[in-house]
Amino acid sequence: MTADAADPKPYHHGDLSRALVEAAERLLEREGASALSLRAVAREAGVSAAAPYHHFKDKNELLNAVARLGFEQMGQAMKKAIEGLATPSERMNAVGVAYVCFARENKALYNLMYDPGRDRDFRADAPQSPDSPLAIVMAAIRENAPPDAALIDIQLSQIAGWCAAHGLAQMAGNKDFDPLKAALGGEKAFFSQVLSHLGMYRGLKL
Amino acid sequence: MTADAADPKPYHHGDLSRALVEAAERLLEREGASALSLRAVAREAGVSAAAPYHHFKDKNELLNAVARLGFEQMGQAMKKAIEGLATPSERMNAVGVAYVCFARENKALYNLMYDPGRDRDFRADAPQSPDSPLAIVMAAIRENAPPDAALIDIQLSQIAGWCAAHGLAQMAGNKDFDPLKAALGGEKAFFSQVLSHLGMYRGLKL
DNA sequence: AAGATAATCTTTACAGCGTTCAAATCCGGG
DNA sequence: CCCGGATTTGAACGCTGTAAAGATTATCTT
Structure with missing residues:
Protein backbone atom coordinates (compact mmCIF):
# COMPACT_ATOMS: atom_id res chain seq x y z
CA MET A 1 0.00 0.00 0.00
CA THR A 2 2.84 2.34 -0.71
CA ALA A 3 2.19 3.48 -4.27
CA ASP A 4 -1.05 1.90 -5.40
CA ALA A 5 -3.82 3.28 -3.21
CA ALA A 6 -2.62 6.85 -3.39
CA ASP A 7 -4.77 9.96 -3.77
CA PRO A 8 -7.76 9.56 -6.03
CA LYS A 9 -6.43 12.11 -8.50
CA PRO A 10 -2.65 12.42 -8.75
CA TYR A 11 -3.22 14.65 -11.81
CA HIS A 12 -0.06 13.23 -13.30
CA HIS A 13 -1.31 9.72 -13.16
CA GLY A 14 2.09 8.22 -12.46
CA ASP A 15 2.06 5.27 -14.83
CA LEU A 16 -0.76 5.94 -17.24
CA SER A 17 0.84 3.92 -19.98
CA ARG A 18 0.51 0.71 -18.02
CA ALA A 19 -2.90 1.72 -16.65
CA LEU A 20 -4.21 2.17 -20.18
CA VAL A 21 -3.04 -1.23 -21.31
CA GLU A 22 -4.60 -2.85 -18.29
CA ALA A 23 -7.85 -0.92 -18.76
CA ALA A 24 -7.93 -2.07 -22.36
CA GLU A 25 -7.44 -5.71 -21.41
CA ARG A 26 -10.11 -5.43 -18.72
CA LEU A 27 -12.52 -3.87 -21.21
CA LEU A 28 -11.68 -6.50 -23.79
CA GLU A 29 -12.69 -9.44 -21.67
CA ARG A 30 -15.62 -7.66 -20.02
CA GLU A 31 -17.30 -6.16 -23.11
CA GLY A 32 -15.63 -7.73 -26.12
CA ALA A 33 -13.63 -6.39 -29.01
CA SER A 34 -16.35 -4.18 -30.45
CA ALA A 35 -16.41 -2.08 -27.27
CA LEU A 36 -12.68 -1.47 -27.36
CA SER A 37 -12.53 2.15 -28.52
CA LEU A 38 -9.75 4.48 -27.53
CA ARG A 39 -12.25 6.74 -25.82
CA ALA A 40 -13.71 3.83 -23.88
CA VAL A 41 -10.25 2.82 -22.73
CA ALA A 42 -9.54 6.36 -21.59
CA ARG A 43 -12.89 6.45 -19.80
CA GLU A 44 -12.13 3.13 -18.09
CA ALA A 45 -8.78 4.51 -16.96
CA GLY A 46 -10.49 7.66 -15.67
CA PHE A 56 0.90 5.90 -27.71
CA LYS A 57 1.17 7.34 -31.18
CA ASP A 58 -2.00 5.60 -32.27
CA LYS A 59 -4.89 3.47 -31.21
CA ASN A 60 -3.01 0.79 -33.09
CA GLU A 61 0.07 1.21 -30.91
CA LEU A 62 -1.98 0.83 -27.76
CA LEU A 63 -3.49 -2.36 -29.14
CA ASN A 64 0.01 -3.58 -29.96
CA ALA A 65 0.94 -3.09 -26.33
CA VAL A 66 -2.12 -5.07 -25.25
CA ALA A 67 -1.17 -7.81 -27.69
CA ARG A 68 2.38 -7.91 -26.32
CA LEU A 69 0.99 -8.44 -22.85
CA GLY A 70 -1.21 -11.20 -24.24
CA PHE A 71 1.81 -12.98 -25.72
CA GLU A 72 3.51 -12.94 -22.35
CA GLN A 73 0.49 -14.35 -20.58
CA MET A 74 0.04 -17.01 -23.24
CA GLY A 75 3.68 -18.05 -23.04
CA GLN A 76 3.48 -18.40 -19.28
CA ALA A 77 0.32 -20.51 -19.51
CA MET A 78 2.02 -22.79 -22.02
CA LYS A 79 5.15 -23.17 -19.94
CA LYS A 80 3.06 -24.13 -16.94
CA ALA A 81 1.24 -26.74 -19.03
CA ILE A 82 4.40 -28.72 -19.77
CA GLU A 83 5.90 -28.62 -16.29
CA GLY A 84 6.91 -32.11 -15.23
CA LEU A 85 6.09 -33.87 -18.48
CA ALA A 86 8.73 -36.46 -19.27
CA THR A 87 8.76 -37.36 -22.96
CA PRO A 88 9.09 -34.97 -25.92
CA SER A 89 5.95 -36.47 -27.37
CA GLU A 90 3.94 -35.69 -24.26
CA ARG A 91 5.31 -32.17 -24.14
CA MET A 92 4.54 -31.52 -27.79
CA ASN A 93 0.97 -32.62 -27.38
CA ALA A 94 0.51 -30.60 -24.18
CA VAL A 95 1.95 -27.51 -25.84
CA GLY A 96 -0.51 -27.76 -28.69
CA VAL A 97 -3.46 -28.29 -26.40
CA ALA A 98 -2.37 -25.43 -24.15
CA TYR A 99 -2.01 -23.17 -27.16
CA VAL A 100 -5.54 -23.82 -28.35
CA CYS A 101 -7.01 -23.72 -24.86
CA PHE A 102 -5.53 -20.32 -24.11
CA ALA A 103 -6.86 -19.01 -27.41
CA ARG A 104 -10.34 -20.29 -26.58
CA GLU A 105 -10.34 -19.02 -23.02
CA ASN A 106 -9.13 -15.58 -24.10
CA LYS A 107 -10.90 -15.37 -27.42
CA ALA A 108 -11.01 -11.60 -27.83
CA LEU A 109 -7.41 -11.20 -26.71
CA TYR A 110 -6.17 -13.94 -29.02
CA ASN A 111 -8.02 -12.45 -31.97
CA LEU A 112 -6.44 -9.11 -31.18
CA MET A 113 -2.97 -10.68 -31.03
CA TYR A 114 -3.27 -12.19 -34.49
CA ASP A 115 -5.69 -9.75 -36.12
CA PRO A 116 -4.64 -9.78 -39.77
CA GLY A 117 -6.22 -6.37 -40.33
CA ARG A 118 -3.97 -4.48 -37.93
CA ASP A 119 -0.44 -3.22 -38.47
CA ARG A 120 1.71 -5.17 -36.08
CA ASP A 121 5.12 -3.60 -35.85
CA PHE A 122 6.61 -6.22 -33.59
CA ARG A 123 7.38 -9.62 -35.12
CA ALA A 124 4.32 -11.80 -35.50
CA ASP A 125 4.56 -12.99 -31.94
CA ALA A 126 7.89 -11.82 -30.60
CA PRO A 127 9.87 -14.90 -31.62
CA GLN A 128 13.06 -13.39 -30.26
CA SER A 129 11.96 -14.27 -26.74
CA PRO A 130 12.30 -17.96 -25.83
CA ASP A 131 9.11 -17.62 -23.77
CA SER A 132 6.93 -16.56 -26.69
CA PRO A 133 4.17 -18.95 -27.72
CA LEU A 134 5.73 -19.43 -31.13
CA ALA A 135 9.15 -20.23 -29.69
CA ILE A 136 7.63 -22.74 -27.28
CA VAL A 137 5.71 -24.48 -30.07
CA MET A 138 8.83 -24.53 -32.25
CA ALA A 139 10.97 -26.01 -29.49
CA ALA A 140 8.42 -28.69 -28.62
CA ILE A 141 8.21 -29.84 -32.21
CA ARG A 142 11.97 -29.72 -32.76
CA GLU A 143 12.64 -31.81 -29.68
CA ASN A 144 10.14 -34.40 -30.84
CA ALA A 145 11.63 -34.76 -34.32
CA PRO A 146 13.55 -37.92 -35.29
CA PRO A 147 17.26 -37.46 -34.58
CA ASP A 148 18.21 -37.97 -38.21
CA ALA A 149 15.73 -35.46 -39.61
CA ALA A 150 17.02 -32.85 -42.03
CA LEU A 151 16.93 -29.25 -40.85
CA ILE A 152 14.52 -28.14 -43.55
CA ASP A 153 12.10 -30.92 -42.71
CA ILE A 154 12.14 -29.87 -39.09
CA GLN A 155 11.52 -26.28 -40.04
CA LEU A 156 8.63 -27.19 -42.30
CA SER A 157 7.14 -29.39 -39.61
CA GLN A 158 7.41 -26.59 -37.09
CA ILE A 159 5.54 -24.24 -39.38
CA ALA A 160 2.95 -26.88 -40.16
CA GLY A 161 2.34 -27.59 -36.48
CA TRP A 162 2.05 -23.96 -35.58
CA CYS A 163 -0.35 -23.24 -38.45
CA ALA A 164 -2.50 -26.17 -37.44
CA ALA A 165 -2.69 -24.98 -33.84
CA HIS A 166 -3.55 -21.46 -34.97
CA GLY A 167 -6.19 -22.67 -37.40
CA LEU A 168 -7.73 -24.93 -34.80
CA ALA A 169 -7.76 -22.08 -32.30
CA GLN A 170 -9.76 -19.93 -34.70
CA MET A 171 -12.11 -22.64 -35.92
CA ALA A 172 -12.70 -24.39 -32.62
CA GLY A 173 -15.92 -22.48 -32.06
CA ASN A 174 -17.56 -23.96 -35.14
CA LYS A 175 -20.83 -25.52 -34.12
CA ASP A 176 -20.36 -28.33 -36.62
CA PHE A 177 -17.72 -29.76 -34.30
CA ASP A 178 -20.04 -30.05 -31.31
CA PRO A 179 -21.05 -33.71 -31.83
CA LEU A 180 -17.41 -34.70 -32.24
CA LYS A 181 -16.44 -32.81 -29.09
CA ALA A 182 -19.18 -34.57 -27.19
CA ALA A 183 -18.16 -37.97 -28.52
CA LEU A 184 -14.59 -37.42 -27.35
CA GLY A 185 -15.59 -36.12 -23.94
CA GLY A 186 -14.85 -32.42 -24.07
CA GLU A 187 -12.99 -29.69 -25.88
CA LYS A 188 -9.57 -30.54 -24.54
CA ALA A 189 -9.73 -34.13 -25.78
CA PHE A 190 -11.04 -32.85 -29.10
CA PHE A 191 -8.09 -30.48 -29.50
CA SER A 192 -5.64 -33.20 -28.57
CA GLN A 193 -7.15 -35.67 -31.01
CA VAL A 194 -7.29 -33.20 -33.89
CA LEU A 195 -3.63 -32.34 -33.43
CA SER A 196 -2.76 -36.01 -33.17
CA HIS A 197 -4.47 -36.66 -36.47
CA LEU A 198 -2.42 -34.18 -38.43
CA GLY A 199 -0.39 -36.95 -39.94
CA MET A 200 -3.36 -38.63 -41.49
CA TYR A 201 -3.75 -35.69 -43.78
CA ARG A 202 -1.23 -37.52 -45.93
CA GLY A 203 -3.03 -40.85 -45.66
CA LEU A 204 -0.54 -42.19 -43.10
CA LYS A 205 -1.59 -44.64 -40.46
CA LEU A 206 -1.43 -43.57 -36.86
CA MET B 1 -25.57 -4.37 -73.81
CA THR B 2 -29.23 -4.84 -73.02
CA ALA B 3 -29.49 -4.13 -69.31
CA ASP B 4 -26.06 -3.10 -68.12
CA ALA B 5 -25.21 0.16 -69.87
CA ALA B 6 -28.61 1.72 -69.28
CA ASP B 7 -29.31 5.33 -68.39
CA PRO B 8 -26.85 6.91 -65.99
CA LYS B 9 -29.55 7.45 -63.37
CA PRO B 10 -32.47 4.99 -63.33
CA TYR B 11 -33.47 6.52 -59.98
CA HIS B 12 -34.81 3.17 -58.90
CA HIS B 13 -31.52 1.48 -59.48
CA GLY B 14 -33.00 -1.82 -60.60
CA ASP B 15 -30.75 -4.22 -58.72
CA LEU B 16 -29.05 -2.17 -56.04
CA SER B 17 -28.60 -5.13 -53.75
CA ARG B 18 -26.23 -6.83 -56.19
CA ALA B 19 -24.60 -3.53 -57.15
CA LEU B 20 -23.76 -2.85 -53.51
CA VAL B 21 -22.12 -6.23 -53.00
CA GLU B 22 -20.05 -5.78 -56.14
CA ALA B 23 -19.10 -2.24 -55.16
CA ALA B 24 -17.98 -3.55 -51.78
CA GLU B 25 -15.85 -6.27 -53.32
CA ARG B 26 -14.31 -3.78 -55.75
CA LEU B 27 -13.54 -1.39 -52.90
CA LEU B 28 -12.14 -4.21 -50.81
CA GLU B 29 -9.47 -5.21 -53.30
CA ARG B 30 -8.74 -1.66 -54.43
CA GLU B 31 -8.41 0.07 -51.06
CA GLY B 32 -8.30 -2.66 -48.44
CA ALA B 33 -10.48 -3.58 -45.50
CA SER B 34 -10.01 -0.34 -43.57
CA ALA B 35 -11.64 1.64 -46.39
CA LEU B 36 -14.72 -0.57 -46.43
CA SER B 37 -17.26 1.67 -44.73
CA LEU B 38 -20.93 1.46 -45.52
CA ARG B 39 -20.87 5.06 -46.68
CA ALA B 40 -17.93 4.38 -48.97
CA VAL B 41 -19.74 1.42 -50.50
CA ALA B 42 -22.80 3.58 -51.13
CA ARG B 43 -20.59 6.26 -52.66
CA GLU B 44 -18.90 3.67 -54.90
CA ALA B 45 -22.32 2.47 -56.03
CA GLY B 46 -23.38 6.06 -56.69
CA PHE B 56 -29.54 -4.99 -45.89
CA LYS B 57 -30.52 -4.73 -42.26
CA ASP B 58 -26.98 -3.90 -41.23
CA LYS B 59 -23.49 -3.22 -42.40
CA ASN B 60 -22.83 -6.70 -41.09
CA GLU B 61 -25.45 -8.22 -43.39
CA LEU B 62 -23.91 -6.55 -46.41
CA LEU B 63 -20.51 -7.93 -45.43
CA ASN B 64 -22.08 -11.36 -45.06
CA ALA B 65 -23.31 -11.12 -48.63
CA VAL B 66 -19.81 -10.16 -49.79
CA ALA B 67 -18.40 -13.12 -47.87
CA ARG B 68 -20.92 -15.46 -49.48
CA LEU B 69 -19.78 -14.32 -52.88
CA GLY B 70 -16.19 -14.90 -51.82
CA PHE B 71 -16.95 -18.47 -50.81
CA GLU B 72 -18.41 -19.13 -54.25
CA GLN B 73 -15.39 -17.69 -56.02
CA MET B 74 -13.02 -19.63 -53.79
CA GLY B 75 -14.85 -22.89 -54.38
CA GLN B 76 -14.70 -22.39 -58.13
CA ALA B 77 -10.98 -21.65 -58.02
CA MET B 78 -10.38 -24.81 -56.02
CA LYS B 79 -12.44 -26.98 -58.34
CA LYS B 80 -10.51 -25.67 -61.30
CA ALA B 81 -7.24 -26.49 -59.54
CA ILE B 82 -8.01 -30.24 -59.33
CA GLU B 83 -9.34 -30.67 -62.84
CA GLY B 84 -7.67 -33.63 -64.52
CA LEU B 85 -5.62 -34.76 -61.53
CA ALA B 86 -5.58 -38.53 -61.33
CA THR B 87 -4.72 -39.75 -57.84
CA PRO B 88 -6.45 -38.80 -54.57
CA SER B 89 -3.07 -37.84 -53.17
CA GLU B 90 -2.43 -35.39 -56.00
CA ARG B 91 -5.89 -33.93 -55.64
CA MET B 92 -5.57 -33.51 -51.90
CA ASN B 93 -2.30 -31.68 -52.25
CA ALA B 94 -3.65 -29.45 -55.03
CA VAL B 95 -6.72 -28.60 -53.00
CA GLY B 96 -4.61 -27.48 -50.06
CA VAL B 97 -2.34 -25.39 -52.22
CA ALA B 98 -5.28 -23.85 -54.07
CA TYR B 99 -6.93 -23.01 -50.76
CA VAL B 100 -3.90 -21.16 -49.45
CA CYS B 101 -3.17 -19.50 -52.80
CA PHE B 102 -6.68 -18.09 -53.09
CA ALA B 103 -6.46 -16.76 -49.57
CA ARG B 104 -3.15 -15.06 -50.34
CA GLU B 105 -4.28 -13.62 -53.65
CA ASN B 106 -7.49 -12.29 -52.11
CA LYS B 107 -6.19 -11.42 -48.70
CA ALA B 108 -8.75 -8.80 -47.69
CA LEU B 109 -11.65 -10.89 -48.98
CA TYR B 110 -10.42 -14.02 -47.21
CA ASN B 111 -9.98 -12.15 -43.94
CA LEU B 112 -13.52 -10.84 -44.29
CA MET B 113 -14.85 -14.35 -44.91
CA TYR B 114 -13.34 -15.74 -41.72
CA ASP B 115 -13.27 -12.58 -39.58
CA PRO B 116 -13.75 -13.92 -36.05
CA GLY B 117 -15.02 -10.53 -34.87
CA ARG B 118 -18.09 -10.43 -37.07
CA ASP B 119 -21.46 -12.09 -36.59
CA ARG B 120 -21.76 -14.59 -39.39
CA ASP B 121 -25.27 -15.91 -39.59
CA PHE B 122 -24.58 -18.44 -42.33
CA ARG B 123 -22.60 -21.54 -41.42
CA ALA B 124 -18.87 -20.96 -41.18
CA ASP B 125 -18.43 -21.40 -44.90
CA ALA B 126 -21.71 -22.72 -46.22
CA PRO B 127 -20.81 -26.41 -45.83
CA GLN B 128 -24.24 -27.44 -47.13
CA SER B 129 -23.10 -26.72 -50.66
CA PRO B 130 -20.76 -29.35 -52.18
CA ASP B 131 -18.91 -26.53 -53.94
CA SER B 132 -17.94 -24.72 -50.75
CA PRO B 133 -14.22 -24.58 -49.93
CA LEU B 134 -14.76 -26.56 -46.74
CA ALA B 135 -16.69 -29.29 -48.52
CA ILE B 136 -14.00 -29.57 -51.19
CA VAL B 137 -11.24 -29.86 -48.60
CA MET B 138 -13.23 -32.44 -46.67
CA ALA B 139 -13.89 -34.54 -49.76
CA ALA B 140 -10.25 -34.43 -50.88
CA ILE B 141 -9.04 -35.65 -47.50
CA ARG B 142 -11.73 -38.31 -47.20
CA GLU B 143 -10.92 -39.74 -50.60
CA ASN B 144 -7.25 -39.95 -49.70
CA ALA B 145 -7.80 -41.77 -46.42
CA PRO B 146 -6.84 -45.44 -46.09
CA PRO B 147 -9.82 -47.67 -46.96
CA ASP B 148 -9.87 -49.27 -43.52
CA ALA B 149 -9.82 -46.01 -41.59
CA ALA B 150 -12.41 -45.50 -38.87
CA LEU B 151 -14.97 -42.79 -39.47
CA ILE B 152 -13.90 -40.74 -36.48
CA ASP B 153 -10.28 -40.79 -37.59
CA ILE B 154 -11.29 -39.55 -41.00
CA GLN B 155 -13.35 -36.77 -39.45
CA LEU B 156 -10.53 -35.70 -37.18
CA SER B 157 -8.09 -35.74 -40.08
CA GLN B 158 -10.43 -33.60 -42.13
CA ILE B 159 -10.64 -31.04 -39.39
CA ALA B 160 -6.89 -31.12 -38.88
CA GLY B 161 -6.21 -30.61 -42.57
CA TRP B 162 -8.65 -27.76 -42.85
CA CYS B 163 -7.28 -26.02 -39.76
CA ALA B 164 -3.75 -26.35 -41.08
CA ALA B 165 -4.72 -24.84 -44.42
CA HIS B 166 -6.50 -21.97 -42.70
CA GLY B 167 -3.66 -21.33 -40.32
CA LEU B 168 -1.13 -21.38 -43.14
CA ALA B 169 -3.30 -18.99 -45.15
CA GLN B 170 -3.24 -16.48 -42.31
CA MET B 171 0.39 -16.89 -41.37
CA ALA B 172 1.84 -17.14 -44.87
CA GLY B 173 2.71 -13.47 -44.92
CA ASN B 174 5.11 -13.81 -41.99
CA LYS B 175 8.45 -12.40 -43.04
CA ASP B 176 10.28 -15.06 -41.04
CA PHE B 177 9.28 -17.56 -43.72
CA ASP B 178 10.92 -15.65 -46.56
CA PRO B 179 14.25 -17.53 -46.56
CA LEU B 180 12.43 -20.85 -46.55
CA LYS B 181 10.20 -19.73 -49.43
CA ALA B 182 13.24 -18.69 -51.40
CA ALA B 183 15.04 -21.97 -50.71
CA LEU B 184 12.05 -23.92 -52.00
CA GLY B 185 11.60 -21.80 -55.10
CA GLY B 186 8.46 -19.79 -54.40
CA GLU B 187 5.33 -19.53 -52.31
CA LYS B 188 3.45 -22.33 -54.00
CA ALA B 189 6.20 -24.86 -53.34
CA PHE B 190 6.43 -23.58 -49.78
CA PHE B 191 2.71 -24.11 -49.21
CA SER B 192 2.86 -27.57 -50.71
CA GLN B 193 5.83 -28.57 -48.60
CA VAL B 194 4.36 -27.23 -45.36
CA LEU B 195 1.15 -29.17 -45.92
CA SER B 196 3.14 -32.27 -46.83
CA HIS B 197 5.02 -32.02 -43.55
CA LEU B 198 1.94 -32.06 -41.36
CA GLY B 199 2.60 -35.67 -40.45
CA MET B 200 5.97 -34.93 -39.00
CA TYR B 201 4.31 -33.00 -36.24
CA ARG B 202 3.98 -36.39 -34.59
CA GLY B 203 7.56 -37.35 -35.25
CA LEU B 204 6.66 -39.65 -38.11
CA LYS B 205 8.94 -40.16 -41.03
CA LEU B 206 7.87 -38.95 -44.44
C1' DA C 1 15.48 28.09 -3.44
C1' DA C 2 13.72 29.91 -7.80
C1' DG C 3 12.77 30.08 -12.20
C1' DA C 4 12.95 27.83 -16.85
C1' DT C 5 11.83 23.87 -19.39
C1' DA C 6 9.75 19.72 -20.41
C1' DA C 7 6.24 16.34 -19.66
C1' DT C 8 1.56 15.39 -18.87
C1' DC C 9 -3.40 16.10 -18.95
C1' DT C 10 -7.88 18.68 -20.40
C1' DT C 11 -10.79 21.20 -23.38
C1' DT C 12 -12.31 22.04 -27.67
C1' DA C 13 -12.79 21.03 -32.39
C1' DC C 14 -13.25 18.50 -36.89
C1' DA C 15 -14.28 14.98 -40.18
C1' DG C 16 -15.98 10.45 -40.81
C1' DC C 17 -18.68 6.59 -39.22
C1' DG C 18 -23.33 3.57 -38.51
C1' DT C 19 -27.96 4.30 -38.06
C1' DT C 20 -32.71 6.44 -37.89
C1' DC C 21 -36.56 9.17 -39.58
C1' DA C 22 -39.37 12.12 -42.34
C1' DA C 23 -39.92 13.79 -46.81
C1' DA C 24 -39.41 13.19 -51.79
C1' DT C 25 -39.49 10.22 -55.86
C1' DC C 26 -40.72 6.53 -58.78
C1' DC C 27 -43.35 2.16 -60.20
C1' DG C 28 -47.22 -1.06 -60.97
C1' DG C 29 -52.34 -2.16 -60.32
C1' DG C 30 -57.04 -0.25 -59.89
C1' DC D 1 -55.36 8.58 -64.29
C1' DC D 2 -54.24 8.22 -59.94
C1' DC D 3 -53.10 5.99 -55.79
C1' DG D 4 -50.43 2.88 -52.53
C1' DG D 5 -46.26 0.81 -51.71
C1' DA D 6 -41.56 0.37 -52.66
C1' DT D 7 -37.27 2.90 -53.21
C1' DT D 8 -34.13 6.71 -52.58
C1' DT D 9 -32.71 11.05 -50.49
C1' DG D 10 -31.49 14.65 -46.90
C1' DA D 11 -30.82 15.85 -42.50
C1' DA D 12 -29.92 14.55 -37.94
C1' DC D 13 -27.87 12.05 -33.66
C1' DG D 14 -24.31 10.06 -31.04
C1' DC D 15 -20.25 7.80 -31.56
C1' DT D 16 -15.38 7.38 -33.18
C1' DG D 17 -10.06 8.64 -34.04
C1' DT D 18 -7.18 12.39 -34.06
C1' DA D 19 -5.19 17.21 -33.88
C1' DA D 20 -4.29 21.77 -31.76
C1' DA D 21 -4.01 24.93 -27.98
C1' DG D 22 -4.22 25.92 -23.20
C1' DA D 23 -3.70 24.53 -18.29
C1' DT D 24 -1.25 22.01 -14.81
C1' DT D 25 2.49 19.49 -12.72
C1' DA D 26 7.27 17.49 -12.57
C1' DT D 27 12.11 17.94 -13.42
C1' DC D 28 16.38 20.23 -14.30
C1' DT D 29 19.60 24.14 -14.04
C1' DT D 30 21.78 27.52 -11.62
Missing part, protein backbone atom coordinates in the same frame (compact mmCIF):
# COMPACT_ATOMS: atom_id res chain seq x y z
CA VAL A 47 -8.74 10.02 -18.00
CA SER A 48 -9.66 12.31 -20.89
CA ALA A 49 -9.97 11.09 -24.47
CA ALA A 50 -6.80 12.77 -25.67
CA ALA A 51 -4.56 11.64 -22.82
CA PRO A 52 -3.48 8.34 -24.44
CA TYR A 53 -1.81 10.23 -27.26
CA HIS A 54 1.04 11.22 -24.96
CA HIS A 55 1.90 7.56 -24.44
CA VAL B 47 -26.12 6.13 -54.13
CA SER B 48 -26.88 7.92 -50.89
CA ALA B 49 -25.63 6.73 -47.51
CA ALA B 50 -29.00 5.52 -46.29
CA ALA B 51 -29.97 3.59 -49.41
CA PRO B 52 -28.34 0.29 -48.42
CA TYR B 53 -30.68 0.00 -45.44
CA HIS B 54 -33.56 -0.97 -47.72
CA HIS B 55 -31.63 -4.02 -48.92
